[in-house]
Amino acid sequence: MDRDSIRIHSAAWIVPVGSAAIKNGAVVVAGGTILAVGELPRVQQQYPQVPVTEHGQAVLTPALVNAHIHLELSHLTALADAPLDTTFTGWISRLLLLRDRLGATGEEAEQAARRTAEQQYRTGVGVLADIGNTAMGRTLSATFPGRLLPFVEYLGLAERTLAKNEQRLAREDDSAFCSGHAPYSTHPRLLRRLKERARALGHIFPIHTAEPAAEGEMIREGKGEMVEFIRQRGFWDNSFVPRGSGGTIHYFRDLDLLDSRTLCIHAIHVSAEEIRMMAGEGVKVCLCPGSNQFLRTGTAPVRAYLDHGMLPALGTDSLASNPQLSLWREMRLLAEAQPTVAAAEIFRMATLGGAAALGMENRLGTLAAGKEADLLAVPLPMEMKNDEQVYRFLVEDGGRTEPERIKN
Numbered sequence: 001m002d003r004d005s006i007r008i009h010s011a012a013w014i015v016p017v018g019s020a021a022i023k024n025g026a027v028v029v030a031g032g033t034i035l036a037v038g039e040l041p042r043v044q045q046q047y048p049q050v051p052v053t054e055h056g057q058a059v060l061t062p063a064l065v066n067a068h069i070h071l072e073l074s075h076l077t078a079l080a081d082a083p084l085d086t087t088f089t090g091w092i093s094r095l096l097l098l099r100d101r102l103g104a105t106g107e108e109a110e111q112a113a114r115r116t117a118e119q120q121y122r123t124g125v126g127v128l129a130d131i132g133n134t135a136m137g138r139t140l141s142a143t144f145p146g147r148l149l150p151f152v153e154y155l156g157l158a159e160r161t162l163a164k165n166e167q168r169l170a171r172e173d174d175s176a177f178c179s180g181h182a183p184y185s186t187h188p189r190l191l192r193r194l195k196e197r198a199r200a201l202g203h204i205f206p207i208h209t210a211e212p213a214a215e216g217e218m219i220r221e222g223k224g225e226m227v228e229f230i231r232q233r234g235f236w237d238n239s240f241v242p243r244g245s246g247g248t249i250h251y252f253r254d255l256d257l258l259d260s261r262t263l264c265i266h267a268i269h270v271s272a273e274e275i276r277m278m279a280g281e282g283v284k285v286c287l288c289p290g291s292n293q294f295l296r297t298g299t300a301p302v303r304a305y306l307d308h309g310m311l312p313a314l315g316t317d318s319l320a321s322n323p324q325l326s327l328w329r330e331m332r333l334l335a336e337a338q339p340t341v342a343a344a345e346i347f348r349m350a351t352l353g354g355a356a357a358l359g360m361e362n363r364l365g366t367l368a369a370g371k372e373a374d375l376l377a378v379p380l381p382m383e384m385k386n387d388e389q390v391y392r393f394l395v396e397d398g399g400r401t402e403p404e405r406i407k408n
Contacts, residue, residue: 006030008052009406010040012380013059013390017351018366021387026052027060029373029408037367055377055404059390061347062367063126063146063374063405064327065354067286068206068265068315071128072136075102075112076320080294088212088295089229095320105134113137116325117144120316124403125327126374129206129263129315129358131179138176146374149358151177151206154194155185157230159239162187169193174201182208183248184215184226188240188255195257204359205257206286209264210248212297216269219243219251249274258283263357265315266291268298275301279308284357287349289333290324291317302338306345313357314350328399335395343391375406 007029014025016037026043028035028050036043044052076098084091103109113136120128126146130137137150152172156165165187172178180186180194191207198205210216217224222242230236243251249270252258260282267285270278278285287300305312314334316325331346338346355365363372379401384390 005408006035006047006050007408008040008043008047008050009055009060009375009377010052011055011058011060011377013384013387014367015059015061015347015387015390015394016367017062017348018368021390023387025060027367027373027375027406029375029406032373032408034367034369034371034373036369057380057383058377058404059380059384059394060367060406061376061378061394062351062365062371063376064124064350065127065313065358065360065365066120066125066316066327067127067129067263067313067354067357068288068317069116069120069128069130069325070132070318070320071113071116071130071140072104072109072132072134073099073318073320074116075109076318077112077323079320080323084294084296087225088214088297089225091295091321092229105136110136110139112319113140116319117148120325120327121145122402123326123328123399124376124378124405127354127358127360127364129204129354131206147360149177149204151179153179153181154190155181156190156235157185157187157240158235158237159187160237161235162190165190166193169197172197177203179206182211182215183251184218184230188251191257192255195255195262198261199259202261204261204263204357206263206265207252207257209252209267210269211266211292212295213269216247219248220245247271247274249277253277260284261359263313266297266300268292268300270301272304275304275308275310279305279310283310284313285310286313286315286354286357287330287334288315288317288322289330289337290322293333293337294323295321299337302334302341306341311345311353311356312349313354315354326399331395331398343388343395346395347391373407376403377406378403 010026014022026040141148214226258281352365
């Protein structure tokens with residue numbers, strides 16, 4: 001390796017995430033790859049005469065991973081401008097009406113999506129898992145400076161939509177990531193087909209899971225707010241068969257959807273038995289505290305997930321259900337709602353948790369030799385006495401100033 005290409009980045013603190021925080025630390029980078037992480041004097045002994053870029057009173061961390069976003073809804077900000085005064089299905093109705101009025105595509109929608117993607121990168125996000133019904137995400141993935149994974153979302157609960165959706169799925173290129181929207185909006189046979197395809201191609205399978213409580217009532221009893229909403233829209237044809245007991249995760253198990261590459265988004269209304277089931281199958285979870293707070297759908301059982309050895313990812317969801325798309329804010333909201341969860345665990349969710357949820361933990365999410373160099377230098381307002389102070393600052397105040405990006 002050409003030693004002229006090697007750089008040492010030093011700072012008051014290094015947070016590798018996968019190992020203990022390092023005071024007066026350094027990260028050695030060359031050609032977009034991390035060569036070493038450690039205390040600055042030891043690193044300089046290992047790499048003598050290599051230039052050092054000093055970041056001073058800052059903490060170096062991995063870039064953040066936003067494991068759930070809907071970029072194509074970025075022009076629907078009017079929906080989250082004021083506190084919600086309706087039900088979950090009432091919000092869906094407003095979303096559909098506004099999208100019909102403004103258009104799902106077009107210059108305004110595309111510019112708004114681009115601005116959101118740019119804002120995410122500026123504020124420290126290196127990976128976006130984008131869910132959409134249009135080609136917007138695929139278009140933006142070509143220019144996003146980090147990684148943008150565009151998932152094509154399939155909907156259609158009625159039996160009459162099944163054949164058309166299956167034919168469309170058969171035409172998808174193998175490079176396309178495909179997902180089901182939710183159990184209340186996607187036919188069970190289509191969900192099974194989507195998962196079979198993802199499993200065969202080694203793709204991640206994200207799906208909205210147990211977000212509104214009404215979803216469970218539909219799955220168990222075939223009635224309630226969600227069923228009435230679907231019936232009013234003309235898509236309830238009585239082809240859906242209620243389980244009689246259990247919840248969304250039981251339903252997913254019956255459809256053979258659960259494995260280590262299934263990513264359950266939200267996952268709020270799940271039982272202790274279902275959490276054990278998820279942990280046993282290696283299922284991943286993505287929490288969206290900001291969206292859940294706005295839509296008043298509840299609070300995810302974060303402590304239970306952690307106690308079962310599951311490290312959730314974090315996502316922002318969309319500007320249609322969240323007034324501010326900031327992964328830093330998601331960390332802050334989670335800390336406020338879950339005071340028993342340590343700041344270090346929450347920061348792990350925003351980095352390693354997201355990377356693992358998207359199958360990228362071998363390349364991203366931590367600072368370690370051999371990993372890709374995608375680092376943030378987050379300014380510290382004062383000298384930090386210990387790592388607990390550093391983590392608390394990152395979670396509670398880390399997004400107040402845009403971090404510096406370090407690629408080499």
